[in-house]
Amino acid sequence: MLHVLLFLRHENPAHNGGPWYREIRRLSPTVLGHELDVVRGSDRRSLRVPGVGVRKERVPGAIPHKDVARWPRSFRPADHDWGNPIDCPSY
Numbered sequence: 001m002l003h004v005l006l007f008l009r010h011e012n013p014a015h016n017g018g019p020w021y022r023e024i025r026r027l028s029p030t031v032l033g034h035e036l037d038v039v040r041g042s043d044r045r046s047l048r049v050p051g052v053g054v055r056k057e058r059v060p061g062a063i064p065h066k067d068v069a070r071w072p073r074s075f076r077p078a079d080h081d082w083g084n085p086i087d088c089p090s091y
Helices: 002-008 018-031 065-069
Strands: 044-049 053-058
Touching: 002 018, 018 065
Parallel strands: none
Antiparallel strands: 044 053
């Protein structure tokens, strides 16, 4: 539903957009019970390599974008109790 919220606000609803990351930071304390310090692009940094140019390097300890893109499921334990399904017809 986060995609829909961003779309209705006329903001970029993509997983790699600034609005997605902003909302993850805002919603995580309520949805996950703890804050997530995620910033778009912070999981990689540019590294100049003489004779080669610039390449990207993973930042040790940073939360990878692939996990942020799958929020909140990627931050819940494997045995998380999702509760009963909620009937929500889409059309």
